Each structure stands twice: as structure tokens, then as C-alpha cells.
Amino acid sequence: MTLERAATAAAEQESRQRWLSRLAKVDDAAFDAIWRQLEERLPPHRTLRHPEIGLAMVRGRTGGTGEAFNLGEMTVTRASIRFDSGTIGHGYVAGRKPERAERIALIDALFQENAALANAALPSLEAAIAGKRDDRARKAAATKVDFFTLVRGED
Amino acid sequence: MYVAVKGGEAAIDNAHAYLDETRRGDRSVPELAIAQIREQMSHAVDRVMAEGSLYDPDLAALAIKQAQGDLVEAIFLLRAYRTTLPRFGYTKPIKTNEMAVRRRVSATFKDIPGGQVLGPTFDYTHRLLDFALAADPSRPVKAVPETAEPLRPDMPRVTEFLNQEGLIETEDAPAQEDDPAKTADLTREPIDFPADRATRLQNLARGDEGFLLALGYSTQRGYGRTHPFAGEIRMGEVTVSITPDELGFEIDLGDITVTECEMVNQFQGSKTKPPQFTRGYGLVFGKTERKAMAMALVDRSLRAAEFDEQSGAPAQDEEFVLMHSDNVEASGFVQHLKLPHYVDFQSELELIRRLRKEADEQQRRDAVKEAAE
Numbered sequence: 327m328t329l330e331r332a333a334t335a336a337a338e339q340e341s342r343q344r345w346l347s348r349l350a351k352v353d354d355a356a357f358d359a360i361w362r363q364l365e366e367r368l369p370p371h372r373t374l375r376h377p378e379i380g381l382a383m384v385r386g387r388t389g390g391t392g393e394a395f396n397l398g399e400m401t402v403t404r405a406s407i408r409f410d411s412g413t414i415g416h417g418y419v420a421g422r423k424p425e426r427a428e429r430i431a432l433i434d435a436l437f438q439e440n441a442a443l444a445n446a447a448l449p450s451l452e453a454a455i456a457g458k459r460d461d462r463a464r465k466a467a468a469t470k471v472d473f474f475t476l477v478r479g480e481d
Numbered sequence: 482m483y484v485a486v487k488g489g490e491a492a493i494d495n496a497h498a499y500l501d502e503t504r505r506g507d508r509s510v511p512e513l514a515i516a517q518i519r520e521q522m523s524h525a526v527d528r529v530m531a532e533g534s535l536y537d538p539d540l541a542a543l544a545i546k547q548a549q550g551d552l553v554e555a556i557f558l559l560r561a562y563r564t565t566l567p568r569f570g571y572t573k574p575i576k577t578n579e580m581a582v583r584r585r586v587s588a589t590f591k592d593i594p595g596g597q598v599l600g601p602t603f604d605y606t607h608r609l610l611d612f613a614l615a616a617d618p619s620r621p622v623k624a625v626p627e628t629a630e631p632l633r634p635d636m637p638r639v640t641e642f643l644n645q646e647g648l649i650e651t652e653d654a655p656a657q658e659d660d661p662a663k664t665a666d667l668t669r670e671p672i673d674f675p676a677d678r679a680t681r682l683q684n685l686a687r688g689d690e691g692f693l694l695a696l697g698y699s700t701q702r703g704y705g706r707t708h709p710f711a712g713e714i715r716m717g718e719v720t721v722s723i724t725p726d727e728l729g730f731e732i733d734l735g736d737i738t739v740t741e742c743e744m745v746n747q748f749q750g751s752k753t754k755p756p757q758f759t760r761g762y763g764l765v766f767g768k769t770e771r772k773a774m775a776m777a778l779v780d781r782s783l784r785a786a787e788f789d790e791q792s793g794a795p796a797q798d799e800e801f802v803l804m805h806s807d808n809v810e811a812s813g814f815v816q817h818l819k820l821p822h823y824v825d826f827q828s829e830l831e832l833i834r835r836l837r838k839e840a841d842e843q844q845r846r847d848a849v850k851e852a853a854e
Contacts, residue, residue, distance in 0.1 A: 389652030
């Protein structure tokens with residue numbers, strides 16, 4: 327593989343990483359909005375792996391920064407599909423969400439075949455995620471303590 | 482010894498029907514929905530997820546409904562459910578320094594960069610029953626004023642400040658990250674003593690909150706003092722990522738809520754180490770501050786041998802703590818006493834009757850002997 331091709335492959339992987347992460351993380355309303363836009367663009371496809379619910383062991387670090395330890399498990403759903411063109415899509419999402427996992431897999435394949443669609447969808451996904459995070463951060467900021475020192479002693 | 486006894490099927494069926502009816506309660510009162518439990522009983526949900534060692538708010542809410550609010554029973558239900566699922570893999574260690582913080586306080590420094598952020602806390606409430614909650618279910622909920630400036634996304638760790646002066650022990654990740662399958666995992670292997678810190682932390686993270694709270698409290702009252710300060714407590718959302726085999730690169734799965742507590746403890750120093758602060762760590766699923774604090778206290782206590790400070794206190798006894806922290810095991814063993822022990826008890830009964838008879842006979846013989854003398 328030439329350097330140029332390796333760089334392209336790395337960039338492709340990075341975008342795929344980005345959309346798969348955002349599609350898993352975004353709230354239901356924002357996901358449904360994206361899905362409605364993309365659903366009719368799906369080419370013929372078949373299921374490669376039916377949505378399957380399983381576990382991921384969540385790990386933490388001693389003191390937040392030290393050696394890894396097993397904190398506890400979480401539920402995860404995964405699914406895989408294949409377009410008749412041969413493109414394979416995978417979907418992973420936290421929780422028990424078979425429909426969401428399958429739809430992520432379909433969108434994953436669609437975005438691999440059509441980077442422009444991905445580029446069009448990513449900003450709204452990212453805005454929805456950032457908006458939710460921002461809301462919480464503003465509420466938390468309202469509970470930040472402003473210390474003031476009382477005047478003490480005699481003059 | 483248990484003996485299979487036939488019979489009682491009808492009684493058991495009817496008992497279960499009675500349980501169902503009791504769960505539903507008065508039918509003129511609307512039935513609880515899972516979403517209501519998840520949203521409005523979130524501390525109960527969080528406790529069940531933490532001790533059930535399975536993060537899934539909907540399942541935890543269902544378990545609470547099924548168990549009629551008996552949280553230890555709900556935890557048992559969650560643990561049983563997880564055994565039916567395949568394991569897809571291990572997540573990357575979560576980055577609590579990147580947490581979207583909703584609460585973050587320190588008892589060691591007033592002016593910490595990022596500030597003291599109270600978040601949705603019970604602290605500073607007067608613990609007076611709020612009858613308004615009972616009177617008017619449609620009363621308006623107080624709105625949180627949203628500030629112009631959101632919190633900074635990279636809340637620095639309080640222990641880092643102490644670290645800058647080298648006054649506290651550091652927690653460094655190994656240069657080469659080990660294969661996650663090599664980290665002790667209590668869901669795969671039973672506990673082995675002496676246990677490493679990873680095993681202890683996993684055990685404590687899923688341990689009974691009441692048990693850990695009592696142990697932590699005991700260290701404060703003098704049974705193995707550790708001179709703790711709450712260096713930092715933070716609660717909020719962290720992203721969980723995994724590298725699926727079929728992809729070969731890391732992707733995010735979503736966010737989970739966790740509470741982290743770093744205790745800063747005193748240490749006198751030794752021949753090889755200068756005096757410095759030591760650390761106890763607590764990390765728990767959900768909004769579980771009391772548990773995270775207790776966990777950090779007990780984690781530090783269990784390091785007694787490492788610092789040569791053993792005093793025989795219960796919280797320092799690794800085997801005592803780790804073997805009794807699990808409420809599913811504890812509840813199972815205590816409650817198994819309800820199961821039929823008819824044959825066991827028969828033999829005890831026979832034995833005590835025989836002993837009594839022998840004692841009586843001996844007494845009679847002694848009396849006869851005395852009278853004859």
C-alpha cells in the first residue's frame with residue numbers, strides 16, 4: 327500500500343469511527359430525524375447478524391488514572407447488515423435497542439458508499455449531542471458556589 | 482442436608498398468585514410504569530444497577546417493580562438476568578477526567594479550578610418532609626436557571642494539585658496496557674487471596690452499600706483509622722467505548738452516569754518513602770455518592786498491609802470484607818435457612834433427646850450411689 331492510500335484508509339476509518347460513535351450516542355429524537363431522511367435511500371440489503379443483546383464489561387482505573395479494573399457490565403446491542411452491492415454495515419449501541427442497532431448498521435453501510443450523506447448528517451448529530459451536554463453543563467454551572475469572605479474582627 | 486419433598490405445588494402456585502396481587506396493591510390506585518420508576522426513583526435504579534453490576538436503567542426499573550421495591554431482591558434479579566447474555570468484550574477504561582460533570586466538590590480546597598459545583602444534591606436540604614409533593618401532583622417543578630457560561634468540560638482533578646508538589650502518591654497507568662482479559666474478573670473467576678487491588682475494587686463496586694457504609698464508618702470511629710479527607714467527589718456522564726473485533730477500531734457505545742470519590746489520607750512515611758498523602762478510590766455506577774465515599778474509605782483501609790498499619794480492625798481484613806460484601810450471596814445464604822431442613826433437624830432432635838436421657842440416667846445413678854454411701 328502506498329503512503330497516500332494508507333492515509334486515505336486512515337481518514338476513512340476516522341470518519342466511520344466518528345459517525346458510528348455519534349449514531350450510538352445521540353438521543354432518540356435526533357436519531358429518528360436522521361433515520362427518516364435516510365430510510366428511503368437504502369438500497370436492497372439483507373441481515374448479516376440479527377440484532378443481538380449482550381454485555382460489555384466497563385472498566386475503570388484506580389484513582390482515575392492508574393491500572394485498569396472491572397467496574398461492572400452494561401447491556402449493549404449489535405447488528406450487522408449487507409447491501410446487495412457487498413458493503414457491510416455494523417451497528418453497536420448501549421442498552422437493549424435492537425431496532426436502533428440495525429438502523430445504525432444500515433446507515434453505516436450507506437455512509438460508506440456515500441460520504442456526502444455522512445458529511446451532511448454529522449453536523450446535526452453532533453449539534454444534538456453537544457446541545458444536550460451544554461444544557462447539563464449550564465444547569466450544573468448554576469449550582470457553582472461563589473465564595474465571599476465575611477468581614478471579621480474589629481476594624 | 483436437603484431432601485426432595487413432594488407436595489406443595491398448589492400452595493406455591495397460589496402463593497405466587499398472592500404475590501402478584503400484593504405487588505399490584507389497591508387496584509383503584511394507578512399502576513406504576515417502568516419509565517416512572519426509571520425517571521422518578523432514580524437513586525433506587527442506580528443502586529440496583531451498581532450492586533447488580535449491570536448498567537441498564539430500564540432493566541433495573543423493571544427489577545424494582547417486580548421486586549416490589551425490595552432492592553436486594555431486584556439486584557438478585559439483575560444478576561440472574563446477566564447470566565443469560567453473551568459477553569461482547571471489554572470497554573476502554575472510562576476517562577473520569579473527561580466526565581461531563583453535574584456535581585463536583587472538594588473538602589480539601591475551597592478555591593479549586595473549575596469550582597465547587599453542588600449539582601442535584603440532598604446536602605443542605607433541611608430533611609423536613611415536603612408535604613407539597615403529596616398535596617399537588619401537578620405542582621410546577623422549580624426551574625434551574627441556566628447560566629451563560631457552561632462548566633468547563635475538562636474539570637481538573639484535585640489530586641493533581643497535590644501531585645504538583647509531590648505530596649501525594651500517584652496512580653499511573655502501566656506504560657504498556659495489559660490485555661483486559663488478564664485483569665481479575667469476579668464474573669469469571671472466584672476470588673483468590675491475597676486479592677490484588679483490581680479485584681478488591683471490582684468487589685467493592687458491586688458490594689452492598691449498607692455493608693460498606695458501616696465498614697467505612699467503623700474506620701472513622703477508630704477501628705483502623707485512616708484520617709480521610711474527601712479530596713474530590715464528582716458525578717456526571719462518561720463516554721463508554723469499545724473496539725469490536727469486526728471493526729478493529731474504537732467506537733463509542735453511549736454515555737453512562739458514574740460517581741467517583743477520591744479520598745486523601747494521611748501517611749507517616751517509612752524508611753523507603755517520604756511522608757506523603759495516600760489515596761482511597763471509589764467508583765460506582767449512577768448517582769451513588771454515599772456508596773462511592775464508603776468504597777473509597779474501605780479501599781484505603783484494605784491497603785493497610787501495604788503501609789504496614791494493620792491493627793486487626795475489620796475494615797482492614799481483606800478476607801472478611803470481600804467475602805461478606807456481596808448481598809446476593811449473603812442474602813442467599815441467610816435465607817436458605819428457610820428451606821426445609823426437616824431431616825437435619827430430626828437428627829439434632831434425636832441427639833438432644835439421647836443426651837438428655839443419658840444425663841437423666843447419670844443423675845439417677847449418682848443419686849442412688851449417694852444414698853447408698
